[in-house]
Amino acid sequence: MNIHTGSGILSGMDISALTTTNDIEQLRAMALAMVQKVMSENAKLVAEKDRELRTKNQRIQLLEEMLKLVRQQRFGKKCETLAGMQRSLFEEDVDADIAELTAQLDKLLPPSVEEDDKAPRSRPVRKPLPSHLPRVEKEIPPATDHCPECNEPLRYIRDAVSEKLEYIPAHFVVNRYVRPQYSCPCCQKVFSGEMPAHILPKSAVEPSVIAQVVINKYCDHLPLYRQRPIFARSDVDLPVSSMADMVGASGAALSPLAALLHRELMSRPVVHADETTLKILDTKKGGKSCSGYLWAYVSGERSGSQIVCFDCRPGRGHEYPENWLQGWSGTLVVDGHKAYRTLANKVPEITLAGCWAHARRGFADLYKISKDPRAAIAVKKIAGLYRLEKKISSRPVEKIRQWRQRYARPILEDLWSWLEEQEARCSPGRALHKAIVYALSHRVELSRFLEDGAVPLDNNVCERAIKNVVLGRKSWLFAGSRMAGERAAQIMSLLETAKRNGLEPHAWLTNVLKRLPSWPEDRLEELLPLPGFVFSD
Structure with missing residues (x-):
């Protein structure tokens, strides 16, 4: 048997020795030896605890220094010198570093009593989770239905509710179209139901897949070769050539809608304009890239529902907005680019407003x-x-x-x-x-x-529209051809307009791609991504 004392541990052998002798001097010597033994053991324990504490303090000091350094990088002058996409990537990585270091420090530093007594620090108010998302109830009952203090039955008073966002990975399904076939014995003909109209009649994918490929490319800046391994994680093989067919067919189908959106913008009295560079591969020069420009035109925020249109051109001279805005009169909100002044001098119906x-x-x-x-x-x-x-x-x-x-x-x-x-x-x-x-x-x-x-x-409303293109340019670097640049401009016009008007781009595009093959041309305006858009079943 071992007995724990305030200063050490006495074994059963030590206790029996003390109780079997009557010699005072022997008892004193034995007691002194036991005390020295306990003190020696305690010294070893204290030394071990000191080593652990020093190691822990060194770890805390290192983490605190790292945290200070990372915060300085995040909020200091070095961060201010970065721009655009480079700064965004830098900030998101450093924010993750700060969170990781803070979590490690929280584990090493238990909350002190003094901190508990202080008033809680004000924290940013967290935005509520989107109300349109379905809710899954997960009830967590108490560990017992009786009070652990007095054993009385517990009485229900209310629910404490907290919400956490969960991600369920996208998944594929295969739609099997079963068309019973019937024959006419008299006419010797076979009859069956017709397949739904499709922008790619021989394709094995639904419009929702085509829409996802297009959204990935033009909203999320994923070139087709990067999309293939993403789909492969779901054991779905979509060759780049097949996805290219989807993008090309979508561009052709959506082109009339983009033209109609352009005409709709031309009816607005206030329009914003801006431009950004866009490299375009010149197939006539052996695939060398040449400088192009993506012009952005956005309707004024106080002139009706939001419209965003892009136009891909080989330069940034005044002739390009002049051609695109031909026949339009109103106020054009721009920056200091001299091409706009030249345009206004040539076209008196256009009035310039500065930024x-x-x-x-x-x-x-x-x-x-x-x-x-x-x-x-x-x-x-x-x-x-x-x-x-x-x-x-x-x-x-x-x-x-x-x-x-x-x-x-x-x-x-x-x-x-x-x-x-x-x-x-x-x-x-x-x-x-x-x-x-x-x-x-x-x-x-x-x-x-x-x-x-x-x-x-x-002109910030137009700069925000350009920003998405600037971010994407870091991923896809250039347009593969002049036609590809024009197609990108048209598709991005529709998708950006959908986002500005509160329409989820994938839902809108899927619905439109289903309807376009059989939709009458004189009703195309009903498919524009504007607030009046009605989803079909």
Whole structure:
């Protein structure tokens, strides 16, 4: 038998020795020996605990240093120098690193009493899970129906409900079309039901599969060769050539809808425009890539349901928007690209409105680099315009115009006066001077929003449409041909418009691909991805 004491462990042999002798000196010696033994064992235990504690503290210190370093990389100046897709990929990886390091620290650092007593830190409010998703009830009853303290029966009072999102991987099914065949003994003919019309009559896939391939390519930026191994994980072999046939057939079937969407956009009084580079392989030059441009046109947010149209062209001269906007009259919201001014000079029916986000950017970038107080003043004055816009954004267009005339005009006049003063004092060629000259040289366009409540302050709505293309460009790098670029522009126009109007792209595209082969041409507008779209059974 072993007896545990406050300072060690006494074995059964030690206890029996103490009880079988009457010699005081022997008892004293034995007791002293046992105490020394216990102290020696305790010293070993303490040393072992110290080693474990030192190892743990070193691990904690290392993790804390790593966490500080990763946070500095995530939120410091190094992160600010990255741009576009590179920055997005950097941030998502670093955020995952921060979460992993924090989880490891939480395991090593038990919550202290002092922290428990402190008021809980405010955390961002988590968005509720989408209400349209089906709910699966999973009831978790208590471990016992009696109180563990007094053994009294427990009484139900209410449900504590928490929700967690679960992912069920997509799966394939095979639809078997059984068509009973009947013969006519008299006519010697066989009759059966007709197969549903299909954009690829000889294909072995349903429109839903075609839609998924198209969505993967144009919404999720997955080239066809990357899609094949994804489908292969479900033991489905879709050759790249077969998927290319699906994309080509979809482009041909959707082309009339894209043209109709273009005509619908031309009826809007306010349109945004922007452009971005798009490399295109030139098949006539041995597959070498040449520079092309993807032009984006977006309807004004206060001029009806949202429409997004893309147009693939070999350059960024004024002739391309001139051709695309032929016959249109209205206000075109743009950045400072000179092609738009040339267009407006040639076509008097088109009025240009400037982008305050571009005008602000020169001052904001300068302040980040040099902390120039004059740049800060410019940013602050421009912010006054945006504060007013936020306040009046939900009002009718005419009310917005009235508020702008009353409150935005004085802010703008003060800004112009200040910019003119600073231009005279600033040395030409400096970053501040360039930002001032940009704003003053676009004064007319940047003041256009005062006269029309439907005209926004900036061109951000179009830049958001372009952003999806910029992200995708990092994956597919180039369009395989001029025709491929035009097809991509048409398909992306329809899918982006669907998203802007709250339609799930795959659901809309699947439904449309089912209906298009037998749909009458004079009713095509019913299939446009606009708020009035009605899904068929």
